[in-house]
Amino acid sequence: MPRPITPFGQGLRERKKLRTKEAIQREALRLIHEQGYAETTIEQIAAAAEISPSTFFNYFPTKEDVVLFDRYDPMIFTMMTSIPASEPLSAVLYGLLDGLAGVMERDHDVILARSKLSLAVPELRARLWEEIEKARDLIAAILASRTGRDASDFELRVLAMVFLTATFEAILEWIRQDGRGDMVRLVKQALDLAQIGPRLDELEAASRKTL
DSSP states (O other): OOOOOOOSSOSHHHHHHHHHHHHHHHHHHHHHHHHOTTTOOHHHHHHHTTSOHHHHHHHOSSHHHHHHOOSHHHHHHHHHHTSOTTSOHHHHHHHHHHHHHHHHHHTHHHHHHHHHHHHHOHHHHHHHHHHHHHHHHHHHHHHHHHHSOOTTOHHHHHHHHHHHHHHHHHHHHHHHTTTOSOHHHHHHHHHHHHTHHHHHHHHHHHHHHTO
16 A cells, blocks of 8 residues: 655755645645636735745746646655555556545645636636646656556557546546546546556556566
8 A cells, every 4th residue: 555645855944845835836736716817916826925036936836737736646656656566556546546545635725726716717728738748757667667568659649638638527526526426536536437447457467578
């Protein structure tokens, strides 16, 4: 089973940086909720977070980045690459979702606010494809480490995109329910419909035969 999730980076400096980024994001989301995305300026966010605008830019390149930021990709990578090779990929995948459930529950309101904004604001929607590509490359790299294939392998990239598409549709359904449903359960249901688990196990088994 995956290890309990802890903030990525074990040093005090990394943990402090993460807390600061999350604090800035909370203030940004609060202001955007109160007065709208376009009407909220970086100067206002910085003032609310009790930092200078120049300090804001030390943490986030743009206003879009402060909304889109999350700490889950490093967590996912750390968890998946620490799983023993003896466990099948499908078990790793579903165990990962179980491991994330507590964090998702803790961050429920932030995730819901970020998700709604990402779909509603044109500037953020324009960034979604870039974020999806980053996630695809991360998942393909994880699959590559488990199968011995190159991360640019066509099949790995397709499977990564199937995973992301199923997850994206589950998140959309969760948003339609205004966050009242169980997002992790919806993601598992979507992945079952896409039959991604059995395909990952087949891929891993085939890779082991060639070693």
